[in-house]
Amino acid sequence: MSGEIECYRGVVHPWLCDAMGHMTTRHYIAMFDDGSYHLLAALGFGPDMLARRIGFADVNLNTSFKAELAAGDLIVVSGRVEKIGGKSMITRYTMRNLASGDVAADLVATTVQFDLSARRAIEVLPEIRANALRLFPEAEIAAGSMD
Known part of the structure; x- marks a missing residue:
């Protein structure tokens, strides 16, 4: 879709799956989490920031399950x-x-830029902000932190 990037593919x-034959909720979250690393990498987050002890921390996750997934289904996760x-x-x-195009689930995350040494939120780094606005020009810019 427009305004999104592909973050993850899987099966x-x-x-x-659970006893009823559907993928369990914990595995949806794991796939979304894997996808988040790819989105953050697209924003410029990488080993150099970890070396500087800068990371990210999710402070709120809201998941909506919309369609069941079963063994053998191919999935793709996009993010923005x-x-x-x-x-x-x-x-x-x-x-x-992937086969039907149906949305199986959405996850909305509030994530803070995080100083891993001080264990506190810090300003979003200028290069992360610039990359986010370049990749997602429709993103809303808020005056302050949203947590």
Whole structure:
């Protein structure tokens, strides 16, 4: 979709399913989490920032389950930045069934830029902000942190 980037592709394996034959909620979250690393990398987050002890921390996750996934289903997760504040950003991830195109789930995350040594939120780095606005020009810019 326009305004999103692909963050993850996978398959629903039988061992990811519950007794009713559907992928369990914990595995949706794991796939969204894997996708978040790819979105953050697209924004410029990488090993150099970890070396500087700068990271990200999710402070709120809101998941909506919309369609069931079963063993053998191929999935793709896309993501985008929706809003950037002073110390945080809101991202949205959408998981689709590749064969049908149906949305299986959405996850909206509030994530703060984080000083890993001081263990506190810090201002979103200028290069992260610039990359987010370049990739997602429709993202809303908020005056301050959204947490």
